[in-house]
Amino acid sequence: MTLTTASVSPRPSSARERLLEAATDLFYNEGIHSVGVDRIIEAAGVTRATMYKQFAGKEGLVLAYLAGEDQGLRALFAQAAQASDDPAELLDLVVSGIEQDIRDRHTRGCPFINAAAEYPDDGPVRDLIAVHREWFRATLHQLAEGAGLRDPEEVAASLVLLRDAALVGGYLDGHERVGPAFARTAHDLIAAHRP
Incomplete structure (x- = not known):
């Protein structure tokens, strides 16, 4: 089974959705700090007043962008949970989904790692990133535990590390090389922790 993200209409109807779509594309592809509010406003086809009414500033838009990335992974x-309630099968679906994500969607690295590099200090952006990463790790831990794997905490931590490396590596070395290597390594890790 292949997992896919929900399709997004090419031109959302509301100004908020257009702003978020433009910001998501620009922030991910060009970097958060290198993209000014004026570029986002122009790409979204809205006024400056509309932008500030919807997001009260660029940081609000950055937080909405990262929240959208978090929601996409969730x-x-x-x-995957709708496809199966078997934790072992769910782990396989998650590995396949991450491999597909490296190939099809996140071709320029992890949006959370990228954002963390641009926001090195504590604050709302880093808080959101921390919440996302903790959810991801905890969810993997639950799946590993449910699948009866030995040391589910270690499995979860290793899968997070592998995903981080694969998203960055996919951008640097190409998804055709990194995606299969990620999947193979993740499956080997899971197999090594089976009782």
């Missing part, structure tokens, strides 16, 4: 987990 949706992949929810989609």
